[in-house]
Amino acid sequence: AQSVAQPEDQVNVAEGNPLTVKCTYSVSGNPYLFWYVQYPNRGLQFLLKYITGDNLVKGSYGFEAEFNKSQTSFHLKKPSALVSDSALYFCAVRAFNAGNNRKLIWGLGTSLAVNP
Amino acid sequence: AAGVIQSPRHLIKEKRETATLKCYPIPRHDTVYWYQQGPGQDPQFLISFYEKMQSDKGSIPDRFSAQQFSDYHSELNMSSLELGDSALYFCASSNERGMAKNIQYFGAGTRLSVL
Numbered sequence: 001a002q003s004v005a006q007p008e009d010q011v012n013v014a015e016g017n018p019l020t021v022k023c024t025y026s027v028s029g030n031p032y033l034f035w036y037v038q039y040p041n042r043g044l045q046f047l048l049k050y051i052t053g054d055n056l057v058k059g060s061y062g063f064e065a066e067f068n069k070s071q072t073s074f075h076l077k078k079p080s081a082l083v084s085d086s087a088l089y090f091c092a093v094r095a096f097n098a099g100n101n102r103k104l105i106w107g108l109g110t111s112l113a114v115n116p
Numbered sequence: 117a118a119g120v121i122q123s124p125r126h127l128i129k130e131k132r133e134t135a136t137l138k139c140y141p142i143p144r145h146d147t148v149y150w151y152q153q154g155p156g157q158d159p160q161f162l163i164s165f166y167e168k169m170q171s172d173k174g175s176i177p178d179r180f181s182a183q184q185f186s187d188y189h190s191e192l193n194m195s196s197l198e199l200g201d202s203a204l205y206f207c208a209s210s211n212e213r214g215m216a217k218n219i220q221y222f223g224a225g226t227r228l229s230v231l
Contacts, residue, residue: 043222043223044208045222103149103161108158
């Protein structure tokens with residue numbers, strides 16, 4: 001069965017420090033991988049995706065993520081965290097060979113708190 | 117740029133009532149998705165439509181139904197509401213034939229409270 005795991009419910013980091021939000025996945029076939037961010041009482045905003053190509057993908061707001069096929073991971077990173085990055089982050093996956101199945105499988109989310 | 121529009125933003129209903137949530141996708145997007153997100157939960161996929169045809173079905177209760185109309189807007193109809201239906205309902209759209217395919221763009225959501 002396809003699944004996404006975000007092992008940390010919460011990540012705390014000091015402003016200016018690098019941050020990592022972890023995501024691992026289990027999917028048959030080649031994965032499409034996504035990161036979304038959700039601010040309080042807001043919809044989910046697309047950050048970045050990996051479909052194919054370079055394992056390191058860059059997205060919005062200075063975020064990037066590295067696809068690691070051997071570890072089935074897609075960790076979200078940012079070199080220098082901002083207080084405004086504090087939000088809920090969701091990792092999602094879609095199997096490439098799923099035919100017309102376009103639904104995303106979501107992780108449970110990681111709450112990122114950046115402290116001033 | 118135009119985004120996904122959902123209405124209403126907030127809805128309060130009583131048990132056993134019905135509710136209709138509306139979603140207007142980004143222009144020229146061909147796929148619409150509905151999600152339910154409970155407090156502190158990840159989004160739960162309900163149903164999706166591609167070119168006005170149901171393309172995938174998730175954990176949508178039998179009491180709920182949805183459709184996509186000729187103008188591509190979609191409606192989620194919820195009947196016999198239960199307390200447990202209180203949640204944020206998100207609509208998302210994507211253009212599966214364009215350069216940005218596979219990216220789902222979300223609306224701001226409808227917060228449904230069932231009393």
